[in-house]
């Protein structure tokens with residue numbers, strides 16, 4: 001399944017890792033401002049972290065905001081993410097509303113990718129994947145651990161499970177406690193990509209210790225990384241423009257083996 005996902009004119013899974021800037025505004029006015037800033041940034045995609053939005057409990061408000069955001073963003077592919085508190089998000093919603101929200105948003109066809117958490121019930125994940133397919137939306141299936149880094153074996157299993165459930169892009173974010181944890185995240189990513197042939201992938205070790213993983217994805221197999229526009233959405237995220245410079249530097253020096 002190691003393939004290339006094409007969203008608008010961005011190819012995820014080939015060339016240098018793509019840079020995604022998160023939008024974290026709580027009001028429509030701040031989201032509009034962020035979308036304007038992102039238009040000027042050297043980033044490839046945008047993520048709307050809707051768990052930061054004050055209108056998140058109204059599907060109509062979310063749809064309205066989505067239309068507005070889309071009209072400002074000049075064709076950059078959009079990832080729609082509701083991040084539950086247990087996985088580092090701002091608030092918690094029940095499973096039924098999570099499904100209703102994501103399904104309604106996919107049906108607008110105003111998003112290119114949607115983030116679905118691996119911790120959700122399997123049956124719900126499969127239903128969301130079916131809705132995504134019907135609406136030509138790609139699915140990221142994600143898992144986050146803000147406290148620790150699981151064993152490399154467990155991380156491999158999590159990514160393979162995400163792919164088995166129909167995810168187009170498995171994603172894993174973990175918190176390293178030592179340099180061995182950072183290396184374990186990288187090794188797990190390499191193993192899923194090279195030994196199991198599954199990809200594209202998005203992985204990162206968070207915090208300062210993990211920052212190298214946000215820069216060096218092309219070396220070990222992560223195809224997309226998050227860089228801050230107005231504000232960071234996770235520990236260890238650096239400014240998207242600085243991130244892009246380092247990614248391009250690494251890319252220019254990569255041997256042809258990864259071309």
Ligand SMILES: O=C1C[C@@](O)(C(=O)O)C[C@@H](O)[C@@H]1O
Pocket residue numbers: 022047049081083115142144173204206226233234235237
């Ligand atoms: O899952 C992720 C990755 C992330 O947590 C990071 O560490 O950059 C940032 C989030 O906005 C995104 O949804």
